[in-house]
Each structure stands twice: as structure tokens, then as C-alpha cells.
Amino acid sequence: MFEIRPEGNAAVSLWLDGRLLLRHSPEAPALFCGRGCENIRMYRGNFDIRDRIDERLALRLTSTEGGCLRFSHPDLAGELCLKAQERDGLLFLTLQHADPSANRLWIRLAAEEGEHLTGGGEQFSALDLRGRLWPIWTREQGVGRNKLTEVTRLADALDGSGGDYYTTFFPQPTLISSRRFFVHLENYEYAELDLREPDFHEIAVWSSEARLVFGAADSYEALLEKLTAHLGRQPMLPDWAMKGLWLGVQGGTERATALEKRCKDGGMDISAVWIQDWEGRRVTSFGKRLQWDWRWNRELYPELDRVIAEDRGTAWMGYINPYLVEGGVLFAEAREKGYFVRRADGSEYLFDFGEYDCGVVDLTMPAAFDWYKNVIKTNLIGLGFRGWMADFGEYLPADAVCFGGSGKQLHNAWPMLWAKCNREAVEEAGLLGDCVFFMRAGAAGSQRYSTLTWAGDQCVDWSEDDGLPSVITAALSLGMSGFGLHSCDIGGYTTLFHLKRDKELLLRWLEFACFTPVMRTHEGNRPDSNVQLYDSEDLIAAAARLTRIHDALLPYLRHCVQENADRGLPVMRPLFLAAPDEPRAYDHRLYSYLLGEDVLVAPVVKPGEESRSLWLPEGDWIHLWSGKRFSGGETSVPAPIGQPPVFWREGSDWSRVFQTVAQEI
Numbered sequence: 001m002f003e004i005r006p007e008g009n010a011a012v013s014l015w016l017d018g019r020l021l022l023r024h025s026p027e028a029p030a031l032f033c034g035r036g037c038e039n040i041r042m043y044r045g046n047f048d049i050r051d052r053i054d055e056r057l058a059l060r061l062t063s064t065e066g067g068c069l070r071f072s073h074p075d076l077a078g079e080l081c082l083k084a085q086e087r088d089g090l091l092f093l094t095l096q097h098a099d100p101s102a103n104r105l106w107i108r109l110a111a112e113e114g115e116h117l118t119g120g121g122e123q124f125s126a127l128d129l130r131g132r133l134w135p136i137w138t139r140e141q142g143v144g145r146n147k148l149t150e151v152t153r154l155a156d157a158l159d160g161s162g163g164d165y166y167t168t169f170f171p172q173p174t175l176i177s178s179r180r181f182f183v184h185l186e187n188y189e190y191a192e193l194d195l196r197e198p199d200f201h202e203i204a205v206w207s208s209e210a211r212l213v214f215g216a217a218d219s220y221e222a223l224l225e226k227l228t229a230h231l232g233r234q235p236m237l238p239d240w241a242m243k244g245l246w247l248g249v250q251g252g253t254e255r256a257t258a259l260e261k262r263c264k265d266g267g268m269d270i271s272a273v274w275i276q277d278w279e280g281r282r283v284t285s286f287g288k289r290l291q292w293d294w295r296w297n298r299e300l301y302p303e304l305d306r307v308i309a310e311d312r313g314t315a316w317m318g319y320i321n322p323y324l325v326e327g328g329v330l331f332a333e334a335r336e337k338g339y340f341v342r343r344a345d346g347s348e349y350l351f352d353f354g355e356y357d358c359g360v361v362d363l364t365m366p367a368a369f370d371w372y373k374n375v376i377k378t379n380l381i382g383l384g385f386r387g388w389m390a391d392f393g394e395y396l397p398a399d400a401v402c403f404g405g406s407g408k409q410l411h412n413a414w415p416m417l418w419a420k421c422n423r424e425a426v427e428e429a430g431l432l433g434d435c436v437f438f439m440r441a442g443a444a445g446s447q448r449y450s451t452l453t454w455a456g457d458q459c460v461d462w463s464e465d466d467g468l469p470s471v472i473t474a475a476l477s478l479g480m481s482g483f484g485l486h487s488c489d490i491g492g493y494t495t496l497f498h499l500k501r502d503k504e505l506l507l508r509w510l511e512f513a514c515f516t517p518v519m520r521t522h523e524g525n526r527p528d529s530n531v532q533l534y535d536s537e538d539l540i541a542a543a544a545r546l547t548r549i550h551d552a553l554l555p556y557l558r559h560c561v562q563e564n565a566d567r568g569l570p571v572m573r574p575l576f577l578a579a580p581d582e583p584r585a586y587d588h589r590l591y592s593y594l595l596g597e598d599v600l601v602a603p604v605v606k607p608g609e610e611s612r613s614l615w616l617p618e619g620d621w622i623h624l625w626s627g628k629r630f631s632g633g634e635t636s637v638p639a640p641i642g643q644p645p646v647f648w649r650e651g652s653d654w655s656r657v658f659q660t661v662a663q664e665i
Helices: 150-159 220-231 253-265 304-310 329-337 366-381 407-428 468-479 503-514 537-552 554-567 655-662
Strands: 002-008 011-016 019-024 031-043 046-058 060-063 069-072 080-087 090-097 104-110 117-121 133-136 171-177 181-185 191-194 200-205 209-216 245-249 270-275 281-284 287-290 315-320 323-325 350-352 357-360 387-390 436-439 452-454 593-595 599-601 611-623 629-638 646-649
Touching (some): 019 181, 046 104, 171 191, 171 220, 181 200, 245 537, 366 407, 468 503, 468 593, 537 554, 599 611
Parallel strands (some): 245 270, 270 315
Antiparallel strands (some): 002 011, 031 104, 069 080, 104 200, 323 357, 593 599, 599 646, 611 629, 611 646
């Protein structure tokens, strides 16, 4: 239940279920309006965003009558109206200013000492977001993502692609407070979550209108149920997707089938073969890229339709994105039909994806949306694919002109529209529940459309901001933002400068992925520079063992994925769900997580480590590999390759499953 409490002297406060959300007074205003002028430049999905604030004006409460709190300032025409409405157990706030020149809004929420804030979409560099500014603008995650590292410096010097702590494919203006409430900004315009101050949390949006949703509950689990009921939930994954390993290979029919056979002969359970180059490929300075004309390349993959049809025990998967390469057959068709996003002068908006230009299909145009959906149904599903990587979605320029509005307005919504296009194709083909597409880009609403996400293009290294450890943080932050099915490129993807995937990194990444919903490999952008899973007999044997462990976990994984579908509880969960009042549980540098409710995983994330120190929540835990009992608190266990620290909760209903897993030592 919410309350608006007048507090005298033009002051007012807003409460939800006994929690103070905001307090506004002349001395400490919570609402500001202003005027600004932005400059947004993009180069290959990397954005330079600069905002010149011409005015920022603190508003004053003028009226509390008529179901609307009214605020004004003498330098603004008209008033800002704040309306509150409770619906379906949530509080909806609408703020709208009558002056159309007021194109910036700031809202300050009450903060408390020791309060933790999580969410923010998929964030790779922090789980507790307090103390930093978080821009909400989908973009390339960047290479290295840390301005203090040599890799990021080199990437910035090369083409400005180094990234920073806040750059992500899937940002979302959602915060979950340790005071057991959440706030979600419904706007898709550029926004900022400024969490640097001790006394308030500030949400800024480039608009004269803001729409906020609040929910409160007694537990994080109940909060997530409310949040995901509002944003949407992912459907149940099919069993084949949670079994064994999705083998990422490329290079044609002969090579793909030979590597599949080699891995299966070595004992691996290969549930899927993922061939991203089914449509052909091109080589650039970045590495081996794809031919973005989404049609079966019969020269590279002869008889692929027969192979897919006859390989009944294995799902075959492909690749697509929402862009079409200039000169391709589909490009010509889209051009003829007028289906591309345009510039202000009416010309097609083509831009550089790295040594080739592409057009952007206008997903806000109903005819273009349906046409592209039919490309998926005909060219991918029609070929027999049971899933695909639905890549990209971050590149819509701010100055683009779309059927449904400007690029600035639509940029953050674009990944959600791309997810919707894929979802409708799957549903119309009658394959929801069996066909799985996985995405890196996302926005609020992707939760209800996308079937799986993956962490994107991590470096093939151990770095905290863009290597193996960053995937754990990404999964947990995204889970707290309402998307509970997370996966990754085993071994990483980005191979640049001095980076090369070695055997130890691949094995540690593989054993981590074993304790996630889906195991999928990727050869990387420069496959010849990286150690691959199929390179040697000992690697194949190690992977075979881990696929058996993953298969033995299937009953429990199925339960966890069903909980996500039914209640919105993520499969990979932060430790503070088990210990909400323990400050250390909010530290992403623990690099530990709960797999469902009853398993705790602490992957090895540093090279050369043969043991691992970790923290266990209160209770008794059974070490998976030794069977020894550990009580909550600090501990250390051996962690040889192939045996990452994994514990299960004593007394779990799934004890027999875990004991079966332990037999694969």
C-alpha cells in the first residue's frame, strides 16, 4: 500500500509498504527539470555520448489536489504533474511536464547507509551498483572494459572500442534495493542511474515525461516474482538444450560433421552442433566474420539439409542478426521494398561493421518486421535449425529515422524488438518449447520474448572486467534484472593483440559452464590462435567427463529452469538470496553463486590456482567431490582442474542427484 504524506512547508513524501521512496522539500528537492542538448556519435557500435546541460531547475511543490502532485519553477512554462496509481500489487508513478522544452528530468529516491542496490541489466564489473554512475544505453561491451588495462588502451587506440565499467549489451534502468523494494524506469530514452551519493539515488532521463514502477516485498524471491510478472519471463528450455554440450564449429559440412564425430567418439555428449557460418563467411582484419545475407551457402555446406534431417540425436543451430550486407540478395530485396532505416535526408542509413557496410531492417515498420520474421521462418527454421544465435541489436544510430520514431527514442528498445521478431517466428512455426534462440543484446521487455541470453564477446583471458570472472557477475546482475537464463562462449571470444586462449583457461571455463543451464563452445574470432576443445585426446576426455556431469545434473537443472519460467527466480543466483543481511554476499569479487537454491558454485577464476578460498552462507554444505561436510563461513578447498569448488545443501530433496554427479570424479 502506498501513501503520500504532506509534511508542511511545501514538503511531501512518498511511501510504499512502510518504505520511504522519496521526500521532497524546498531544502532538499527530489524533482528537477531542465534543458539539455546531446551529442551522440557511434563507430561500430561504440558510442561517445556527451550532454550539455543548459539548465537544471529544482521544482517546488505547488498543489496536492485533484489526484496530482503539482510542481513548478518560474523559469518553466506550466507545471510538472506527478500521478500515483496502485495496480496488480505495484505502484505506478507518472511524471509529466507541460513545458515541451523541458527535455531532462531528474528524480531522487531516498537512500540509507549500508543499502545495497543490484540490477541495472547485465553488468560485468559490479554486482552492488552503489558508488558509480550507470548510463543506460545499449552498445558494444568493449574490449577489456577497464581503462587501466593494456588491452583496453590498445583497443581504444585502434578504433575506440576499449569500453568501460558501464558499457554493456543489455543495460536496464531497474534497481533492487536491500530495503526490499524495486524501481524500474519504463522509458526507453537515454537514462542514467547515479548512485554515487550517500543520501539519495538519482534517476535521470532525457524526456519531459517519466514512468516509474515500484514493487515491495519481504524477500528478494518475492520481489523477483513481482518484477518478472511485470517484465515477462522466459519459457522452459527443452531437455536437449540443457544436456551435454553445444559444439561451436565452422568451416563447412565436411569439417563440422568430422569434428562432431571426433568429439562423440571421444565420449562427449553433443546435444547440438552450432554452425555460425552456415550462410558463408568473409575474412577481415578482425578475424573470420560471416556473410550477412541469411541464405544457406550450399558451396560451403553441401547437403546440409540432409545432414540435419538424418542427425536425429543432435540439434543443429545457426546464426542471424538484424542487418543485411550491401550487395547481398536479401539486401537488394529489402532495398526494393523500402524496408531499411533511413537518414534525415531520406537516404538509406548504411554503416560500417568492420570493412563492410550494412543496412538496418526497420523493425518498427510492420511490413518490414513481418518480412524479416519470414526470413527466419523460411531460411533458418525451414532448413531444419532448432535454434540460432540472434546476434547484435545495439547499433541503431541516434540520428536514424525509423517508421516508428527517431533512433534516439528507439535505440534502447531495439534489442527488445529484435527479440520479439525471433519469438514470433518461433511461435508461428509451432516450435516454442523446442526451438532456442540466444541473444546478447537486450532491453526491458526482452524477458518476455527472448528464450536465452549469452554474455557476449569476452576476451580470451582471466580479466575481471572482460574475461572469465566477468561472466559470473553478468549472470547475477541480469538475473536480478528479471532475465534468469544465462550462458556464455566457453573459452571466450575476442582474440586480439597478445591475447590467445590457452588450455588452462578453456578447461576452467568449461568446468564453470558445466554448472550453468547451457554449455556452448565458440572457436573465437581468430580460431587458429586459440586452443580448441577438439585439439587433443586429453581435452576431449576432460570435456566428455564434464558433459556426463552436466547430464547427471539434468533433473535438478530442469527444476531450476522451471522455477525461472514459473516464478522468475534466476537459475544462477547471488549469494545474498541465501544471506540477505550479510554485506559480503553483495561483493561480486566472491565470484560465487547459487545454482538454484541448493547448490553453491565457486569457479576457479585465476590461472595456476589449485585451491580456492570462498565463503559459504549459514548452514551445512556437502563438498561435491569429497563428500565432506562444511559449515557456513570462510573456508578453502582443493580445486584441481575438473573439480571446481561445488557444494550442495545438506538435506536437499535433490541429494541423490548430487551423489550421482559426485561419482564422475
